[in-house]
Amino acid sequence: MAGLHALANPAKFVRLTDALIPWCAGLAALAIAAGLYLGLIEAPADYQQGETVRIMFVHVPSAWLALGLYTGMALASASGLIWRHPVADLLAKAMAPIGAGFTLIALITGSLWGKPMWGAWWVWDARLTSVLVLFFLYLGYMAIWQAYDDPTRGARAAAILALVGFINVPIVKFSVDWWNTLHQPASVVKAGGPAIHPSILTPLLIMALGFFAFAALVVMIRAQGEIAERRLSALRLAEARSETP
Amino acid sequence: MSEFFAMGGYAGFVWSAYGATALVMVGLLIWSWRSRKAAEAALQQLEEARRGP
Numbered sequence: 001m002a003g004l005h006a007l008a009n010p011a012k013f014v015r016l017t018d019a020l021i022p023w024c025a026g027l028a029a030l031a032i033a034a035g036l037y038l039g040l041i042e043a044p045a046d047y048q049q050g051e052t053v054r055i056m057f058v059h060v061p062s063a064w065l066a067l068g069l070y071t072g073m074a075l076a077s078a079s080g081l082i083w084r085h086p087v088a089d090l091l092a093k094a095m096a097p098i099g100a101g102f103t104l105i106a107l108i109t110g111s112l113w114g115k116p117m118w119g120a121w122w123v124w125d126a127r128l129t130s131v132l133v134l135f136f137l138y139l140g141y142m143a144i145w146q147a148y149d150d151p152t153r154g155a156r157a158a159a160i161l162a163l164v165g166f167i168n169v170p171i172v173k174f175s176v177d178w179w180n181t182l183h184q185p186a187s188v189v190k191a192g193g194p195a196i197h198p199s200i201l202t203p204l205l206i207m208a209l210g211f212f213a214f215a216a217l218v219v220m221i222r223a224q225g226e227i228a229e230r231r232l233s234a235l236r237l238a239e240a241r242s243e244t245p
Numbered sequence: 246m247s248e249f250f251a252m253g254g255y256a257g258f259v260w261s262a263y264g265a266t267a268l269v270m271v272g273l274l275i276w277s278w279r280s281r282k283a284a285e286a287a288l289q290q291l292e293e294a295r296r297g298p
Contacts, residue, residue, distance in 0.1 A: 101270070105266050225281030
């Protein structure tokens with residue numbers, strides 16, 4: 001826990017992320033390159049879905065990140081509310097657009113996969129609808145930050161939305177079990193282990209590793225930007241106060 | 246090679262999916278990089294002005 005609390009210090013956070021950024025960038029580049037090669041060239045076409053199965057290698061990691069980043073955002077928001085760590089709030093703020101981006105990728109690639117396999121770009125089944133709700137939760141979270149002039153109050157309101165909206169995360173995850181969905185049930189993260197052949201599972205997991213490293217990289221860059229932004233507005237406020245008699 | 250690009254007749258779907266993914270990811274990276282750079286530049290300028298004469 002002491003390690004986590006040290007991260008509440010912005011200078012320490014910047015130093016740590018400065019050290020991590022090149023490693024994440026290298027890992028992301030290598031794993032995504034390997035994932036593209038294995039997924040597009042080495043992996044066989046599916047016997048039922050043909051070549052469209054290759055959409056899975058970008059669709060599934062994006063969907064995992066859509067949920068993972070929301071979970072991270074909710075955890076950071078909770079620690080921001082509990083311990084009042086400004087870095088936790090800024091970290092949550094930094095995660096939101098990245099999570100929204102990966103949710104959008106999951107929706108677009110899912111649509112491009114649904115059309116040839118289901119015959120429809122979109123259906124209002126529980127999985128698709130709950131992921132659309134996830135996308136709007138990200139947008140709402142970002143809009144709240146924009147709506148407040150006082151960043152402390154904005155952070156608080158946004159954190160409350162992030163926590164209330166977290167209820168949607170298990171709904172997305174278990175929607176395919178709780179309701180009859182056109183979307184297929186889980187085939188990797190499930191009891192009894194993955195139900196996918198290694199020739200498809202390996203590229204999927206390598207691509208997911210690359211996407212996770214990429215997301216970590218961009219979140220750290222954004223968080224550093226947010227810290228600089230916060231310091232900038234604090235300094236400007238101090239200037240304005242010293243100028244007015 | 247053309248067989249690879251044809252993707253068994255699903256080229257439009259497969260390549261659009263990969264293209265959209267790349268577009269969003271590269272867009273997020275560039276946007277985040279630029280906003281950090283802008284904030285750091287403005288901060289540096291302000292700090293230098295404060296230290297000033």
